Amino acid sequence: xxxxxxxxxxxxxxxxxxxxxxxxxxxxxxxxxxxxxxxxxxxxxxxxxxxxxxxxxxxxxxxxxxxxxxxxxxxxxxxxxxxxxxxxxxxxxxxxxxxxxxxxxxxxxxxxxxxxxxxxxxxxxxxxxxxxxxxxxxxxxxxxxxxxxxxxxxxxxxxxxxxxxxxxxxxxxxxxxxxxxxxxxxxx
Amino acid sequence: xxxxxxxxxxxxxxxxxxxxxxxxxxxxxxxxxxxxxxxxxxxxxxxxxxxxxxxxxxxxxxxxxxxxxxxxxxxxxxxxxxxxxxxxxxxxxxxxxxxxxxxxxxxxxxxxxxxxxxxxxxxxxxxxxxxxxxxxxxxxxxxxxxxxxxxxxxxxxxxxxxxxxxxxxxxxxxxxxxxxxxxxxxxxxxxxxxxxxxxxxxxxxxxxxxxxxxxxxxxxxxxxxxxxxxxxxxxxxxxxxxxxxxxxxxxxxxxxxxxxxxxxxxxxxxxxxxxxxxxxxxxxxxxxxxxxxxxxxxxxxxxxxxxxxxxxxxxxxxxxxxxxxxxxxxxxxxxxxxxxxxxxxxxxxxxxxxxxxxxxxxxxxxxxxxxxxxxxxxxxxxxxxxxxxxxxxxxxxxxxxxxxxxxxxxxxxxxxxxxxxxxxxxxxxxxxxxxxxxxxxxxxxxxxxxxxxxxxxxxxxxxxxxxxxxxxxxxxxxxxxxxxxxxxxxxxxxxxxxxxxxxxxxxxxxxxxxxxxxxxxxxxxxxxxxxxxxxxxxxxxxxxxxxxxxxxxxxxxxxxxxxxxxxxxxxxx
Numbered sequence: 001x002x003x004x005x006x007x008x009x010x011x012x013x014x015x016x017x018x019x020x021x022x023x024x025x026x027x028x029x030x031x032x033x034x035x036x037x038x039x040x041x042x043x044x045x046x047x048x049x050x051x052x053x054x055x056x057x058x059x060x061x062x063x064x065x066x067x068x069x070x071x072x073x074x075x076x077x078x079x080x081x082x083x084x085x086x087x088x089x090x091x092x093x094x095x096x097x098x099x100x101x102x103x104x105x106x107x108x109x110x111x112x113x114x115x116x117x118x119x120x121x122x123x124x125x126x127x128x129x130x131x132x133x134x135x136x137x138x139x140x141x142x143x144x145x146x147x148x149x150x151x152x153x154x155x156x157x158x159x160x161x162x163x164x165x166x167x168x169x170x171x172x173x174x175x176x177x178x179x180x181x182x183x184x185x186x187x188x
Numbered sequence: 189x190x191x192x193x194x195x196x197x198x199x200x201x202x203x204x205x206x207x208x209x210x211x212x213x214x215x216x217x218x219x220x221x222x223x224x225x226x227x228x229x230x231x232x233x234x235x236x237x238x239x240x241x242x243x244x245x246x247x248x249x250x251x252x253x254x255x256x257x258x259x260x261x262x263x264x265x266x267x268x269x270x271x272x273x274x275x276x277x278x279x280x281x282x283x284x285x286x287x288x289x290x291x292x293x294x295x296x297x298x299x300x301x302x303x304x305x306x307x308x309x310x311x312x313x314x315x316x317x318x319x320x321x322x323x324x325x326x327x328x329x330x331x332x333x334x335x336x337x338x339x340x341x342x343x344x345x346x347x348x349x350x351x352x353x354x355x356x357x358x359x360x361x362x363x364x365x366x367x368x369x370x371x372x373x374x375x376x377x378x379x380x381x382x383x384x385x386x387x388x389x390x391x392x393x394x395x396x397x398x399x400x401x402x403x404x405x406x407x408x409x410x411x412x413x414x415x416x417x418x419x420x421x422x423x424x425x426x427x428x429x430x431x432x433x434x435x436x437x438x439x440x441x442x443x444x445x446x447x448x449x450x451x452x453x454x455x456x457x458x459x460x461x462x463x464x465x466x467x468x469x470x471x472x473x474x475x476x477x478x479x480x481x482x483x484x485x486x487x488x489x490x491x492x493x494x495x496x497x498x499x500x501x502x503x504x505x506x507x508x509x510x511x512x513x514x515x516x517x518x519x520x521x522x523x524x525x526x527x528x529x530x531x532x533x534x535x536x537x538x539x540x541x542x543x544x545x546x547x548x549x550x551x552x553x554x555x556x557x558x559x560x561x562x563x564x565x566x567x568x569x570x571x572x573x574x575x576x577x578x579x580x581x582x583x584x585x586x587x588x589x590x591x592x593x594x595x596x597x598x599x600x601x602x603x604x605x606x607x608x609x610x611x612x613x614x615x616x617x618x619x620x621x622x623x624x625x626x627x628x629x630x631x632x633x634x635x636x637x638x639x640x641x642x643x644x645x646x647x648x649x650x651x652x653x654x655x656x657x658x659x660x661x662x663x664x665x666x667x668x669x670x671x672x673x674x675x676x677x678x679x680x681x682x683x684x685x686x687x688x689x690x691x692x693x694x695x696x697x698x699x700x701x702x703x704x705x706x707x708x709x710x711x712x713x714x715x716x717x718x719x720x721x722x723x724x725x726x727x728x729x730x731x732x733x734x735x736x737x738x739x740x741x742x743x744x745x746x747x748x749x750x751x752x753x754x755x756x757x758x759x760x761x
Contacts, residue, residue, distance in 0.1 A: 006242050018329070037380050053437050058398055063398055075403060077310055085760060122514055181397070
């Protein structure tokens, strides 16, 4: 019994070390990090419109869209579809997404649609799309915004993040759309 | 795609290169030599031992080690269980998340205590910050227990005829303060500067650019994510684990988190070589493990890059690979690599959804956990491999007609019986669990208390893939891995309780076994090496161990793999 009592005391002391002192030390370090470790935000005219790392829902035709999301971009949770590659119902959903994408972008041929635009991300909060995913939307967005197509295309190209050594090429959808709003303001 | 493959290869090589000096350092820590952090931690440890009245210098035999190990785990379990059960009304709960049901608290407490981190809840809504911090405590100490057990086995291998095998508490606290804590602090610092949150504030309500109202979950995540990888635990702070953009914000953090989960298991193998002064022996072990690892990784990365043949047939472009359940910033190559790294090692954190992996990848992920001895988790990886070494020595001994010896000790019936029992336990737990669940699913049984509705209701996918979901859950539990085919509806008494039992058995029996074998061998008379001794630091012996693993571990699972991912592969082709 004395033995167990010792172990309980030992446990509580190690709790203090690993679950109190350690996280507080990291919390202290975080005060020097971007936005004090509360997550980096993006503001427009001083108003926070989103987190830079967290994808958000765009379904209006005058914005660039992100990827399908299994949690509908509700960032109070997260998750993927967890659909297996051979699941017939799932494949029907993908087919439907392709058909819809073609209706909204009638100028496209099927083989131009990149897979990331019709498949759900792992977190449901993916903030990025592939460069191809943004480029195929240019014509639609330019038409909706009454902007010159080459201007919008140039904007997308300026927002493509190309890896120098390792990584993937991508576009942050929120940053692109914030820049797009600015471009519209200038244009009008 | 080239920048992605280059990423995979360079991360792997950098980790191996850094593991060698770390291994040397770990050997020093366990030998009791002076190390850099002594001035900081020696006084703290002394104080902790003094207040709690534990003697950390008295030598223990293997039974005393075991007793200390099991009692401390029991204390942790009850403490964690009650915190989870009452978290709703305790402090540090800014999001007002509810308390856990008893079966979920049972499963979660066991799962974190045994270094598995199977999570049948979602971090955002299932736990308070207090619980997150206590679970993080378990991430430290469960890894520390694995390392301490391995340290005892190291000592037993080194000593000639003794039952004095060091002190459990000493090995344990040193593993935590000298290895896990400093590495975690480095990783956590990189994470906070790359955008992972470290705040005690709750959810943030914002209005998005196009005008929707949405809440964003945050929390003290960076500290948690660091130890989750360094300690090969794998439990996510957020539901989507390391696929969540705050848990793994960039390609760089992904590289760091991969490094973090591989480094200690790699370093432990080199540490064994430095500790025993038999470096060639550790290179043989590392070589066998790496061959096994590459055989699993290469087909996985290739099939993820090639994409889903069923989607290919729809006529769109899969230039960026299979993207269902993957994140654009990570891509298919590193996601495939991670899915094998996390399953050979008992981490179980995910940066893509394994349920949506290609069938070949699913098979490789399963096989990685079924073998459970390539690199392996913090400390326990080397213990699992130790069992296979004993079996390989025994079988080779029989083949050449000599009494099998390992490091100057005779291996006799008792040790081999224990090793064989451990080797058989793993398939036994996985296959009987899966058989039970599949029986209910095949008959679509009404489950009553155990599950609301009929048994097929817990499946998220039909057919072969559904079978794989159940197989994966028990495999992940038995390997103390913690990743999942997460579509499975697992937060209910049936899955919480059955996997909880599998977790307990498959954690402690594979620790007790090697500890007992090592303890028994250490006690035996030392026989000096002669011309007739089987050399264990040669590539021939490496091939022998690999063959034993392939026959015992891989083949016992072949029928199950054929029904699940292999059948799916052929239907999809």
